[in-house]
Structures are given as C-alpha cells and as structure tokens.
Amino acid sequence: MTKISKTKYPNFKADRSNFPEMENGKPVIDLDSHKFTKLWQGPQHPGVTGNMSVEITINGDEIVHAKTHVGYLHRGFEKLLERRKYIQGFTIVCRICVPEPDTNEYCYSTAVEELAGIQIPDKASWLRTLNLEMSRIASFLMWIGGQAGSLGMGVIGQWTVGMRDFWLDLFEEMTGGRIYHMYMIPGGVRKDLPDGFVTRTRDLVNRTRELLFEIKKSFLDNIITKSRLIGLGIITPDMIDEYGIVGPTAKASGKEYDVRMNNPYLKYPELDLKMITLTGGDAFTRAEVRYQEMHQSLDIITQILDKMPMNGEIQTKLTNVINWKIPAGETYVKAESTRGEHGFYVVADGSKYPRRVYNRGASYTHAISVLEKLAVNTSISDLAGLMVSLHTCPPEIER
Amino acid sequence: MMSLRDIISPFSVWKRAAQKPWTIADPIKDRPGAENYRGFHKNDLEKCIGCGTCEDICQNAAIDLVPVEGQETDMGDSGLRPKLDYGRCCWCALCVDVCPTGSLTMSNEYTWISEEAEDFRFIPGADKKEWDNAEKGYKRDENFQLIDFERIPMHELSVEARSSSFIEMVKGYSKEQAIAEAERCLECGICVARCPAHMDIPEYIKAIREDDIDLAVQILYKTNPFSASCGRICTHHCEDVCSLAHNGEPIAIRWLKRYILDQVSAEEIAKILKDIIQTNNKKVAIIGAGPGGLSAAYYLRLLGYEITIYESNDKGGGMLRYGIPEYRLPYDQLDKDIDYITSLGVKINYNSRIGDEVKFDEIYKTHDAIFISPGLWNSIPVNITGEKLPNVISGIELLNKVTNKEEIELGDKVAVIGGGNSAMDAARTAKRLGADVEVYYRRRIEDMPADVEEIIEAQEENVKFFPQTTPLEIKKNGSGIKFIWGKNKMIYEEGKRPKPVLIKGETFETNLDTFIIAIGQNADLSFLPVEVRNKFETKWGKVVVNDSGQTSVEKIFSGGDASNSKADAVSAIADGHKAAIGIDKYLNA
Numbered sequence: 001m002t003k004i005s006k007t008k009y010p011n012f013k014a015d016r017s018n019f020p021e022m023e024n025g026k027p028v029i030d031l032d033s034h035k036f037t038k039l040w041q042g043p044q045h046p047g048v049t050g051n052m053s054v055e056i057t058i059n060g061d062e063i064v065h066a067k068t069h070v071g072y073l074h075r076g077f078e079k080l081l082e083r084r085k086y087i088q089g090f091t092i093v094c095r096i097c098v099p100e101p102d103t104n105e106y107c108y109s110t111a112v113e114e115l116a117g118i119q120i121p122d123k124a125s126w127l128r129t130l131n132l133e134m135s136r137i138a139s140f141l142m143w144i145g146g147q148a149g150s151l152g153m154g155v156i157g158q159w160t161v162g163m164r165d166f167w168l169d170l171f172e173e174m175t176g177g178r179i180y181h182m183y184m185i186p187g188g189v190r191k192d193l194p195d196g197f198v199t200r201t202r203d204l205v206n207r208t209r210e211l212l213f214e215i216k217k218s219f220l221d222n223i224i225t226k227s228r229l230i231g232l233g234i235i236t237p238d239m240i241d242e243y244g245i246v247g248p249t250a251k252a253s254g255k256e257y258d259v260r261m262n263n264p265y266l267k268y269p270e271l272d273l274k275m276i277t278l279t280g281g282d283a284f285t286r287a288e289v290r291y292q293e294m295h296q297s298l299d300i301i302t303q304i305l306d307k308m309p310m311n312g313e314i315q316t317k318l319t320n321v322i323n324w325k326i327p328a329g330e331t332y333v334k335a336e337s338t339r340g341e342h343g344f345y346v347v348a349d350g351s352k353y354p355r356r357v358y359n360r361g362a363s364y365t366h367a368i369s370v371l372e373k374l375a376v377n378t379s380i381s382d383l384a385g386l387m388v389s390l391h392t393c394p395p396e397i398e399r
Numbered sequence: 400m401m402s403l404r405d406i407i408s409p410f411s412v413w414k415r416a417a418q419k420p421w422t423i424a425d426p427i428k429d430r431p432g433a434e435n436y437r438g439f440h441k442n443d444l445e446k447c448i449g450c451g452t453c454e455d456i457c458q459n460a461a462i463d464l465v466p467v468e469g470q471e472t473d474m475g476d477s478g479l480r481p482k483l484d485y486g487r488c489c490w491c492a493l494c495v496d497v498c499p500t501g502s503l504t505m506s507n508e509y510t511w512i513s514e515e516a517e518d519f520r521f522i523p524g525a526d527k528k529e530w531d532n533a534e535k536g537y538k539r540d541e542n543f544q545l546i547d548f549e550r551i552p553m554h555e556l557s558v559e560a561r562s563s564s565f566i567e568m569v570k571g572y573s574k575e576q577a578i579a580e581a582e583r584c585l586e587c588g589i590c591v592a593r594c595p596a597h598m599d600i601p602e603y604i605k606a607i608r609e610d611d612i613d614l615a616v617q618i619l620y621k622t623n624p625f626s627a628s629c630g631r632i633c634t635h636h637c638e639d640v641c642s643l644a645h646n647g648e649p650i651a652i653r654w655l656k657r658y659i660l661d662q663v664s665a666e667e668i669a670k671i672l673k674d675i676i677q678t679n680n681k682k683v684a685i686i687g688a689g690p691g692g693l694s695a696a697y698y699l700r701l702l703g704y705e706i707t708i709y710e711s712n713d714k715g716g717g718m719l720r721y722g723i724p725e726y727r728l729p730y731d732q733l734d735k736d737i738d739y740i741t742s743l744g745v746k747i748n749y750n751s752r753i754g755d756e757v758k759f760d761e762i763y764k765t766h767d768a769i770f771i772s773p774g775l776w777n778s779i780p781v782n783i784t785g786e787k788l789p790n791v792i793s794g795i796e797l798l799n800k801v802t803n804k805e806e807i808e809l810g811d812k813v814a815v816i817g818g819g820n821s822a823m824d825a826a827r828t829a830k831r832l833g834a835d836v837e838v839y840y841r842r843r844i845e846d847m848p849a850d851v852e853e854i855i856e857a858q859e860e861n862v863k864f865f866p867q868t869t870p871l872e873i874k875k876n877g878s879g880i881k882f883i884w885g886k887n888k889m890i891y892e893e894g895k896r897p898k899p900v901l902i903k904g905e906t907f908e909t910n911l912d913t914f915i916i917a918i919g920q921n922a923d924l925s926f927l928p929v930e931v932r933n934k935f936e937t938k939w940g941k942v943v944v945n946d947s948g949q950t951s952v953e954k955i956f957s958g959g960d961a962s963n964s965k966a967d968a969v970s971a972i973a974d975g976h977k978a979a980i981g982i983d984k985y986l987n988a
Binding site: 084085087088091092162166172173180182188192214217218219223226319320321322323324 | 404412421583
C-alpha cells in the first residue's frame with residue numbers, strides 16, 4: 001500500500017492570481033474578460049464508455065469549473081418498459097449498460113420474480129452467479145484498458161480488450177449472444193451450459209490471471225502511472241455518504257460496502273469472498289481496488305465451477321407469458337455491479353405491463369456531482385484519467 | 400512510494416512484442432458461431448401454421464405475417480408466414496421461444512453482406528438463404544418454455560360412477576380453473592376459421608380471462624345461440640387446429656364456452672343481451688326445431704321476422720335432445736338455450752308433423768320464406784339377412800326411447816355396429832342400461848370417425864371393441880340372436896384411406912340379446928310433396944344449397960344435417976345463421 005501526499009507536486013506553487021472570484025461557493029466566470037477558456041471534453045471521447053461530455057472552464061491548464069452534460073444517449077428505457085410485457089422487458093434492460101449488461105438483467109428478472117412470487121431453481125441461481133462474475137471480469141478488462149488509454153498507454157487496452165473478447169466467446173457459448181446476452185429471463189435462465197464449457201472457462205481464468213500479472217508489472221508498477229494517478233481526484237471518507245458514492249470508488253476510500261456481502265443474493269453466501277478496501281481515495285487506489293477485485297472475481301468463478309451442480313432445472317415453468325399478469329406491488333432489487341450498487345425499482349399494477357421501472361446506477365452520482373467537484377483544480381490533461389477512474393457508464397445516467 | 404522498481408518493471412513485458420497476435424486472419428473460416436448462437440432466422444414452412452405468436456411477442460415490431468406464394472390457406476393454417484425486418488430485429492429470440500409449433504429457429508451464422516437494403520426484409524424459409532440448412536444455432540431448450548402446453552384438468556365422474564348412471568359426467572371448470580385455462584390462449588385466431596360458425600373464440604376467452612361474463616355471453620350469442628349445448632357436445636374442431644395442439648394440449652375451448660353459460664341463468668341471459676325486437680311483419684316458417692332451425696329462428700327474429708316453427712316431436716332440440724344421451728348433455732341445459740329463443744316471441748308448434756295435419760302447400764302460401772332443417776332420422780341398414788328380426792334396433796331408436804323414458808329391454812349382451820359418435824352414444828347408453836356391450840367396426844380403431852375422447856371413455860367404461868370386422872348374418876337363436884361375422888384385412892393404397900377387405904373362409908359366431916345398427920343416418924324428406932321433393936337438387940343424399948342456404952326451389956332454404964355433410968350441431972347452427980342472413984337478403988332484394 002502506497003502512502004499518498006495530499007498534493008502531487010509539493011514544491012510547485014500555482015499562479016492562481018487570475019482565478020475567478022467565488023460567490024456563494026460558485027465561481028463568477030466572465031468569459032469576456034479573456035482570462036478563461038471554455039472547452040468541451042466529449043461527447044466523442046475515449047475516456048468515457050458511452051457518450052457524455054464535460055464542459056470545462058480553464059485558466060491556463062487548470063480547470064476552474066466543470067459541468068457534466070448528458071442526453072447524447074437517451075433512449076428512454078424506463079418509458080419503453082412501461083409499454084412492454086413483463087417478458088419483453090428483459091430484452092431491453094440489458095441495453096442500459098453495454099460493457100456490463102447482466103447486472104441489469106439480473107435485477108429486472110429478480111424484481112419481476114419477486115412480484116410474481118416465483119422461486120428460481122438452484123441450478124439457475126448458480127448459472128446467474130457465474131454469468132454475473134464473468135460479466136464483472138469483462139467489464140473490468142474494458143475499464144483497465146480505458147484507464148491506461150486515458151494516460152496515453154494504449155497497449156494495455158489492446159491486451160485487455162483482446163482478452164475480453166475471449167470472455168465474450170464464452171458468453172456466446174453460454175447465452176447465444178456476445179454483447180447483449182439476454183440470458184437471465186424471469187423464471188430462470190434460457191440455456192444450460194454447453195459441453196466442455198467448464199474446462200474452457202478454467203483455462204481462460206488462468207490466461208486472464210497471467211495477463212493481470214503482466215498488467216500489474218507494466219501499468220500499476222509504472223512510474224508514469226503512479227506519478228499521474230497518485231493524488232488525483234481524492235475522495236475523502238466523509239464525501240462517501242454525502243454524495244452517495246458506492247462500489248470500488250467508495251472502497252478505495254475505506255468504505256466497507258459491497259452488496260454481494262452486505263446484502264448477499266444468489267449463491268454469494270455459499271462462496272468465499274472478502275471485502276477489498278484500501279485507504280487513500282485517489283485514482284491510483286481505485287485502480288488498485290479494481291485490480292484486486294478482478295483477481296477475486298476469477299477466484300469466485302473457479303469456486304462456482306467447483307461447487308455448481310451439473311444437473312438440474314434451469315427454469316421455473318411460467319404461465320403463458322403473452323397473457324402474464326403480475327399482482328399489484330412494488331419492489332427494489334439491488335446487486336453489485338463493477339461500478340457499485342445497481343438497483344431496479346419495479347412497480348406492478350396488476351396488469352400485463354409494469355407501471356414503473358426505475359433504474360439506479362452508480363454512474364449518476366459518480367459522473368455528475370462527484371466528477372464536477374473533483375475536476376476543479378486538476379490539470380486539463382488529467383481530466384480523462386479522472387473520469388475513467390470513477391468508472392462511469394453514461395447510459396445508466398439517462399435511462 | 401515510487402521506486403526504482405517502478406521504472407524497470409514495465410520493461411519486463413517486452414516479451415509480448417514477440418508473441419503471435421490473438422486476432423485471426425479469417426474469422427468466418429476459422430471461427431464459426433457457437434452452437435446456440437442467435438444468428439439469422441430459419442423457418443420450416445411446412446411446420447409453420449402462420450399463427451402470428453412471433454409477431455405478437457416481438458417487442459420491436461420486426462415481424463410481419465405476410466402471404467407467401469405457393470402457401471395455401473388451410474384449416475389450421477392461416478397461409479401467412481413471418482417476414483423479418485433486420486432493421487428492427489434485436490436478436491432476442493423471444494419469437495423462437497414462443498413459437499408453438501417449433502418451426503421458427505435461428506442459425507449460428509454471423510455475417511450477411513448485401514448491397515440491397517431491401518434484402519434485409521425477408522421471409523425465412525421462403526426466401527432461400529445459405530443458412531437454411533444449418534444444423535447449429537439457437538433453438539428453444541427442452542427444459543425451457545414460455546407458453547403453457549398443459550391443459551387444466553377437467554373434473555369428471557369416476558368410471559364406476561358414470562358407467563351405471565345418466566348423470567352428467569363432466570363437472571365443468573371453477574372460476575379459477577377457467578381463468579387459468581383462458582390464460583394459456585395465444586390469441587392467434589386459427590380456431591375462428593375452423594369453427595363452422597366462426598365463433599369469436601379468442602375474444603370470449605379473453606373475456607373469461609378478464610372475468611367479464613356479460614361480455615362473453617354477448618360474444619357467444621353473436622354467432623351461436625346454443626352455447627350451453629355446444630359447450631358440452633360440440634365436435635370442437637377448433638381444438639384440433641389450436642396452435643398449442645402441435646406440441647402440447649389444445650385450449651379447452653369447448654369447456655370454456657360451457658363455463659360462460661354455466662355462470663348465467665336463462666333470465667340473466669335476457670338481461671345481458673337486451674335483444675330488442677322490432678317486428679317487420681314478414682313471416683318465415685321453419686320446419687324442425689333442432690339446432691339449425693332454432694338458430695335460424697333466433698337470428699331471423701332479431702331481424703324482426705315473425706317465426707313459426709313446426710316440430711314433429713313434443714319437445715324442441717332435435718338431435719341434441721333425441722340423439723345425444725343425457726350424461727353428455729342434460730336436458731335442462733338444452734332447455735336453457737331453447738327457452739331464451741322462445742322468450743323472444745318465436746312460436747313453436749310441437750307434435751305437428753308436416754303432411755299430417757299441417758299441409759306443406761298451405762305453409763308455402765302463407766309465409767314469405769321457409770327454412771327446412773328436418774335432421775337425419777332414417778337409420779341406414781347394413782343389408783344383411785336377419786336385419787328385420789325384432790331384436791335388431793337402430794341406434795337412434797334406442798336413444799330416442801331413452802329420452803322419452805320408454806321401457807327398454809336390451810338383455811345382457813348387446814352388439815353395436817358402427818364407429819361414429821352415434822355408435823359410441825348407443826354403446827355407452829346400452830352400457831348404462833346394464834348390458835355387456837361390444838362394438839363392431841370394419842376399419843381400425845384409429846380410423847373411427849367418432850371423437851377420440853368418446854372412444855377412450857367407452858373403453859374405460861368397459862365397452863369391448865372388435866375392429867376390422869364385417870357383419871355377415873343375423874340368425875334367430877331362442878329368445879336371442881346369433882350374430883355371424885368375419886375378419887377384415889386392410890389394403891393400403893398410395894394416397895387413399897386404407898380399405899377393409901373381408902378375409903374369406905373364416906367366420907365367427909356371437910350370441911346376443913340385442914343388435915344395434917348405428918352405421919349412419921339419412922334424411923327423411925317424405926313430409927314434402929313429391930313435386931317439391933323432385934325439384935330439389937341433391938348430392939350424396941343431401942339437399943344442395945348455395946352460400947346463402949337457398950335451395951333450387953323458390954322461397955325454400957335448407958340447413959342442418961339434411962344439407963351439410965359434416966352433420967354436427969355446430970355446423971347446423973352455422974347453417975341456421977347463414978340462412979337467416981340469406982333469407983333477409985332474399986326478402987329485401
């Protein structure tokens with residue numbers, strides 16, 4: 001564990017004589033004064049998965065104000081779901097987050113099952129857990145490529161996205177789809193594992209672990225990474241509750257909160273997991289936490305493959321889904337995504353269609369309020385790295 | 400925190416520069432799609448019935464049911480086939496999961512290149528694609544289903560209880576059972592085309608699902624005023640073509656219809672329907688108060704005609720009353736249907752056989768139109784010696800006597816000749832009267848025209864079947880008779896129904912008390928004056944009518960068993976409705 005000093009360059013004294021006056025905690029920016037420049041970072045920017053932009057005002061190369069803009073990706077998922085039968089919904093929710101669709105599928109299906117009073121079979125639970133952990137790996141592999149890329153180290157992204165493709169191959173075998181798996185259907189899962197899947201997964205777990213060690217050597221134990229990420233975007237423990245920060249971003253500031261352990265679901269209680277927390281709260285610590293989570297995920301996948309029964313029902317028989325009505329009620333189902341607590345609030349009114357489906361993803365707070373606060377006083381060249389270190393997924397913001 | 404190691408360590412991965420790349424040169428050749436990859440659609444046009452369930456479930460509206468060249472509309476096949484729009488499809492494969500016939504599947508094909516945007520709107524199966532014969536690809540897992548293939552079981556009397564009693568054997572659905580059964584419906588409407596009366600089946604099933612009995616009754620009466628009876632004894636061809644029947648059990652359409660009428664009394668029916676009659680002062684006479692005649696009466700009455708029905712028996716219902724035993728259709732249920740029709744002002748003259756007291760010519764002169772539906776009352780003879788013996792009766796005679804509560808002496812051992820529903824009714828009625836019953840039929844059991852469930856129930860009630868037999872002779876034997884019969888072999892010919900041929904030289908004898916003939920009936924048109932009868936165009940013993948039910952004789956319309964070859968209740972009801980519309984058109988032309 002590295003110890004972090006509060007400022008990156010202790011001997012450097014910035015010239016802030018031209019910085020804006022503050023009024024009620026907000027900077028007074030007069031663009032006509034020619035002291036400030038407004039810039040748009042995004043929506044086309046490799047630093048964020050999806051489309052989002054940050055409107056920044058800079059003085060020199062230092063950011064004095066940042067504002068997050070969304071709306072480039074609004075597809076109206078929540079409204080769409082109100083016009084879809086319960087069974088049709090599971091094909092839509094996965095699209096809320098491209099790199100990690102399965103958490104959405106899990107939450108939606110489980111919410112529908114809770115409202116309809118359905119218990120899924122044991123085997124289906126195991127398969128769902130396996131699917132969620134595989135998707136965690138795939139999502140983190142994508143993230144770490146982005147984090148390295150944002151610092152100008154493109155090669156890491158080539159390795160990890162390449163490795164992610166091998167995981168997508170496994171998804172393809174398991175679910176029939178590479179990106180949108182549409183696997184966890186209300187009532188269970190759609191397919192059992194194909195022959196030889198377990199062997200191929202174990203093999204890929206080993207290969208991924210090897211890659212992770214190399215990433216550790218080349219990216220995390222790298223003087224450039226350290227000099228740029230250490231001290232960047234520090235989240236202090238008191239910010240966590242104030243902003244509602246969750247997931248690895250919170251764990252890097254010492255917060256012990258992970259839905260898999262605090263509110264165990266599926267087969268997590270039967271698996272051996274431990275809470276990974278570090279203190280430091282800067283971008284580098286967050287990268288460390290995620291790196292360790294990836295190792296833990298690989299370990300969980302191995303445990304699942306060891307413990308999962310090979311035979312069993314994969315689905316609780318449903319009534320005819322075309323006429324499927326669900327009794328009135330409401331429920332909130334949450335799960336741990338790679339970005340933190342991810343939840344679905346579903347209201348049923350007794351008809352064939354959900355009355356309301358609300359999705360809460362971690363990105364909402366991370367990419368808007370947290371990013372806007374942390375961006376101030378960072379260098380413009382560090383903003384991309386900061387954005388990725390919060391690991392946001394813009395479609396989650398605009399459901 | 401930062402050390403020399405951090406400077407050196409990144410160089411340790413230099414070795415990767417010498418590694419082979421992960422990318423493959425030709426992904427199509429080297430890496431085919433996974434076994435159950437959701438690729439492009441395939442459709443087995445032979446299996447597909449064009450039910451449109453795929454269209455229903457598609458949340459992107461990517462599927463349209465369209466006519467396909469060379470694909471004929473048939474009973475149980477809409478003739479339409481799904482057309483995919485790949486600009487809309489999201490490859491969720493819900494269409495594959497809900498396909499009731501299992502015709503729609505996916506290949507594991509990855510790529511499809513075309514310069515024409517229109518190409519990506521295609522009809523799988525009809526527009527030939529290279530992946531049409533791909534074995535791999537997404538298919539519904541056997542352990543996974545999104546539609547319900549299992550019927551809600553119907554509570555019935557036990558075999559012991561029903562073998563000796565005329566109490567109705569089917570108990571009917573409770574509300575919960577009916578709603579659960581109604582929920583299985585896919586609303587494809589394939590059944591509507593098959594039903595002779597074209598009843599709006601998906602709509603009334605929907606009304607049951609929504610527990611709106613009033614609406615359900617209104618829907619039923621639009622096409623069928625005999626729903627209490629049809630809900631019990633209909634030949635339910637609708638269920639034969641039900642899209643769920645291809646891989647499971649069809650919706651219990653008949654029992655659901657019965658459920659609706661079980662919920663309301665005759666008075667309540669009047670309150671629900673609120674039929675208002677505005678008399679138009681035109682008169683129509685109807686001969687025969689069976690289902691055909693009464694349904695014509697009902698729909699004509701709604702149009703304002705004054706109706707007089709002439710019926711030779713002392714009660715209405717025709718074959719429903721005199722040809723169907725009480726354990727299948729209790730008389731009070733039939734009365735419920737008839738009572739509502741008579742309550743609208745339809746006049747029925749019972750015990751008035753045309754030709755005796757009432758003269759046909761007089762009716763012909765005093766009415767604007769006549770609808771004849773006399774039914775089939777003449778039993779077809781077997782044409783063997785001994786048929787005139789006193790111990791030989793016809794099936795219809797037996798059922799008639801039971802309805803009229805006449806004294807019947809069948810003895811201990813009875814044989815029934817025939818394989819239709821009448822033969823089954825006669826056999827099971829004889830069983831209930833305490834006899835040992837044997838059924839003789841010339842073809843195999845699977846060739847019998849009777850409903851499968853009737854055959855199964857008869858077997859359960861210990862009726863013995865002698866298929867592939869030919870009756871040869873009946874001889875008197877003391878107080879009983881001696882029945883001599885031979886065995887048949889089946890001759891198979893390409894494209895034809897197997898033909899039974901008697902094996903010569905081998906005969907069998909059975910001692911019987913009563914011999915019942917139930918091989919078929921034909922119409923008795925003797926009540927008509929000869930000059931009218933001669934003018935009728937007939938084919939296979941049936942009166943020929945046009946699409947409006949009109950015969951070749953002016954002013955005379957015909958329907959029911961005497962005109963249609965199906966000779967079942969629902970066809971007669973459909974005839975009545977059709978003729979009512981035809982008569983209205985004819986008189987207002």
